[in-house]
Amino acid sequence: MRSRLNVALDSMPLASDYHWPIDYDSRLVGGAVVRTLFSESGEPTEPAPGAAGMVWTLDDGRTWRVRLDERRRWSDGEPLRAAHAEAAVVARILARPGSMAARLLDRGAGAVRAVDGVTLDYRFAQPTSFAREVLTLPQFAPFRAAIDGRKVSLGSYEEAGGGAGEIRLARHDFADDAGAGSAPGQLVFTRPGSHRDALDAYGNGALDITPTTGFSQEQLDRFADHPRLVGRDVSMFGSLEFGALATRFSASPDARRALSGLLDRDRLVCRVPGLLKPWSQRVDLWRCASPGRTGSAAAEGRPGDRELSLLREAMKGDRVITYADFPPNGEVVAGIRDQLREVLGIEVAIRPVEFPAYVRTVVSGDYDMLYTLTTADFPHMAALLTPWHSRGVAGARTGLRDPVLDRLLDRARACLDPTAAGVEWERAGERWLDLMPRIPLVQVRVNCVYSEKVSELEISGAGFFDFDRMSTNCTD
Numbered sequence: 001m002r003s004r005l006n007v008a009l010d011s012m013p014l015a016s017d018y019h020w021p022i023d024y025d026s027r028l029v030g031g032a033v034v035r036t037l038f039s040e041s042g043e044p045t046e047p048a049p050g051a052a053g054m055v056w057t058l059d060d061g062r063t064w065r066v067r068l069d070e071r072r073r074w075s076d077g078e079p080l081r082a083a084h085a086e087a088a089v090v091a092r093i094l095a096r097p098g099s100m101a102a103r104l105l106d107r108g109a110g111a112v113r114a115v116d117g118v119t120l121d122y123r124f125a126q127p128t129s130f131a132r133e134v135l136t137l138p139q140f141a142p143f144r145a146a147i148d149g150r151k152v153s154l155g156s157y158e159e160a161g162g163g164a165g166e167i168r169l170a171r172h173d174f175a176d177d178a179g180a181g182s183a184p185g186q187l188v189f190t191r192p193g194s195h196r197d198a199l200d201a202y203g204n205g206a207l208d209i210t211p212t213t214g215f216s217q218e219q220l221d222r223f224a225d226h227p228r229l230v231g232r233d234v235s236m237f238g239s240l241e242f243g244a245l246a247t248r249f250s251a252s253p254d255a256r257r258a259l260s261g262l263l264d265r266d267r268l269v270c271r272v273p274g275l276l277k278p279w280s281q282r283v284d285l286w287r288c289a290s291p292g293r294t295g296s297a298a299a300e301g302r303p304g305d306r307e308l309s310l311l312r313e314a315m316k317g318d319r320v321i322t323y324a325d326f327p328p329n330g331e332v333v334a335g336i337r338d339q340l341r342e343v344l345g346i347e348v349a350i351r352p353v354e355f356p357a358y359v360r361t362v363v364s365g366d367y368d369m370l371y372t373l374t375t376a377d378f379p380h381m382a383a384l385l386t387p388w389h390s391r392g393v394a395g396a397r398t399g400l401r402d403p404v405l406d407r408l409l410d411r412a413r414a415c416l417d418p419t420a421a422g423v424e425w426e427r428a429g430e431r432w433l434d435l436m437p438r439i440p441l442v443q444v445r446v447n448c449v450y451s452e453k454v455s456e457l458e459i460s461g462a463g464f465f466d467f468d469r470m471s472t473n474c475t476d
Contacts, residue, residue, distance in 0.1 A: 003453055003472040004186035007209045008198045010326070011355055012165060012191045019092065019138050023359075024213075024375065024463070029189055030138055032157040032169050032467045037066060037085065037135040037142075040379045040460050047136050047379060051080060051154060055135065061127035061416050062106070066135070068118040073174035074144065075153040082114040084142035084154075089122075093139055100377065100393060101139040104128065127414035129421055133380040156468050157187060166190050175468075182455075182471040195219065195327070199449075208453050212446040212463055213275075216327050220274040223449055231447035233277060234463035235376040237384075238332055238442040240321070242398075243367035248314040250398065255314040256436040258307035262343055268335040269442055272328040276442040308344065315346050322361055323371040325352035332442060333371050365397065373444065379461060381425050382413060385432055398437055405431045 009025045018030025038047035038055070054067045072080035089112040093101045105111035106123040113121045128134065144152050151159055156175035162168040167189040175183075192198040192207075195214035201207035223229045240263075242249040242256070249255050265278030303311065321336060323329045333350050340346050348369075353361065361367050376383040387394035389409050390401045408431050412424035446463045456471040 003184050004188060005184040005208045005453065005470075005472065006188050006190065006201075006206065008201070008207055008211045009189050009191045010211045010213050013167075014356075014359070019088070019141055019143060020096075021138060027138065027462075028212075028464050029167055029169075031155070031464050032187055033153045033155045033159065034138045034141045035072065035154040035156075036138055037068075037140055038132055039466070040136055040462055040464075047132050050136075051085070051142050052135065055132050057131070057416070058121070061129050061131070061414060062124050064122045064124070064128075064131040065115070066120050066122060068120075068142075070118045072154060075158040075172040075174060076147065077174055078144070078152070080142060080154065081117055082120050084144055085120055085140070086112050086114050088140055088143040092143055099139070100387070101134075101137060103391070103393070104134060126410065127416075129413060129416045130378075130380040130382045133378045133382070136378050156183065160186070162188070182473075183468060184470065184472050187467065202449055202451070205451070208451040209457070209465075210448045210450075212448045212459065213444070214327055215275060215447055217272045217274055220447060223447075224274075226449055228450050228452070228454075228457075229447060230450065230457055230459060231274070231445055232459050232461075233443055233445045234459070235379070235383075235461055236444040236446075236463060237279060237374050237440055238276065238329070238444065239372055239374060240336065240439040240441060241370045241372050242438075243365050243370060245320075245366070245368040248316075249369075252310070252314065253435050254307070255310055256439060257434075258303045258311045259314075260436055260439045261303045261307065262311065263336060263339055263439070263441065265441055267339065268332050271335075272331050274447065275328045275445055276332070277445060279440045279442050312344055312346065315340070315344060315348075319346070319348040319368055320351050321348055321369045321371055322351045322353060322358070322367050324355050324358035324373075326355065329371060329373075336371070336441075371441075372438075375462065381429070385409060385425070385428055386413065388432060388435075388437060394437070400435065400437050402431070402435055405435065 011025055013026035013029055014023045015021060015026050018026060018034045021027035021030050035051045037050055037052040039050040040047055049069065051068060051072055052066045053069045055064055057064050068080055068082060068085060070080065094107060094111060096102055104124055106125045109123055111123055115121055124131065142154055156171055157169035158172045160168045160170035169187040171183060171185050192201060195211060198207060198210050199219060202210050269276040269278055321333050323333045330352060337348050337350055340348055362372065386392055386409055388400060388405065389395050390406050408428040412421060412428045415421040415424050446459060450457045453472050454470060455473040458469060460466065
């Protein structure tokens with residue numbers, strides 16, 4: 001009998017539709033069930049083949065042809081066909097016209113067309129040089145409706161029941177051959193009551209992989225020399241955002257830049273160096289990322305008397321920073337509060353909330369200041385910048401309308417030459433920093449400890465596991 005791995009989650013997924021994950025844990029579990037067209041590999045390289053094997057552009061970057069890997073089989077043995085990838089767009093993405101995936105596509109002229117049984121053309125609304133990276137999104141993964149009430153999976157695992165607070169997946173008979181013999185036969189996901197509970201369960205052998213976030217620095221220090229501790233910096237960023245109650249900041253890029261210059265990122269992370277690193281303007285996370293400028297944002301220059309006066313005016317009134325009550329968010333927010341007190345002599349309140357309440361706060365926009373974590377949806381700098389186009393989700397939500405940024409983003413996304421595109425993305429990034437619609441503060445480092453059952457464990461640049469590449473060395 002093949003081995004079973006018990007994997008701890010940070011929290012139970014907020015959605016069971018893994019093609020449309022709305023939180024980190026939904027995407028973590030979904031990575032075993034949903035096979036995306038392309039996948040982010042463990043290192044910052046070009047996305048690797050998944051359900052698709054090849055992609056190339058037919059024109060100026062608006063039409064991209066994808067050839068599927070016809071060796072792939074669904075969990076009921078059905079061969080992968082172009083109609084399944086087409087259904088993901090026609091029946092799913094286009095039914096949510098406000099989603100990022102739908103906004104990327106040409107909904108008027110026809111977003112997708114099957115060329116033959118294993119080939120499709122995707123038509124984007126604008127030239128999109130990073131189409132391969134976009135196609136790593138689970139929304140684009142081939143889709144089939146449930147058959148007689150049972151879901152079918154193109155990933156190597158299918159749902160196999162589970163009780164309250166538990167998700168069970170089993171490797172099916174038509175799974176990826178690459179993991180045959182060594183991949184775990186079952187995955188059981190649970191959410192421990194706390195990270196301490198997870199570490200206790202790991203210590204007594206009831207848990208094989210701990211949550212990737214939730215460590216306190218003290219806990220992490222205890223495992224610093226552990227031979228099966230793995231960690232890496234990922235494309236998740238902590239930022240300070242402004243809601244409907246922060247009108248002075250929302251209306252003033254000068255105030256936002258001044259606050260950004262005041263906050264010392266090195267001090268914000270000094271108590272949790274294993275969990276966070278200071279945000280740097282040089283974010284070379286991916287091969288085609290913006291070269292950017294080096295150094296932390298704090299080194300760009302401290303605010304002068306004029307900026308401090310502007311900040312004091314913008315900070316008048318009852319200021320509140322809301323955050324999800326999850327380590328190490330509290331340390332960062334307390335650090336922001338302390339620096340504002342020291343430099344400006346201003347007191348701000350801090351408001352921790354449980355994760356569901358935090359999600360509701362984000363969606364409503366009904367807050368003053370919010371410390372939030374943002375993950376790049378796909379492995380390209382465009383994932384972080386293009387939402388701030390005036391037609392993008394973030395731009396529309398915050399009311400950002402900047403023709404210069406729009407023009408720079410349009411030029412960058414249309415540039416098919418990687419070297420020239422790097423320059424264009426750098427220019428767009430510089431303009432974004434000048435506008436500073438949100439204040440980037442830190443980059444997240446994820447960590448987990450795994451058991452002796454696992455002989456190989458790798459974390460991707462987005463902080464996820466590739467269960468097909470995970471090797472086990474024993475059976476249950």
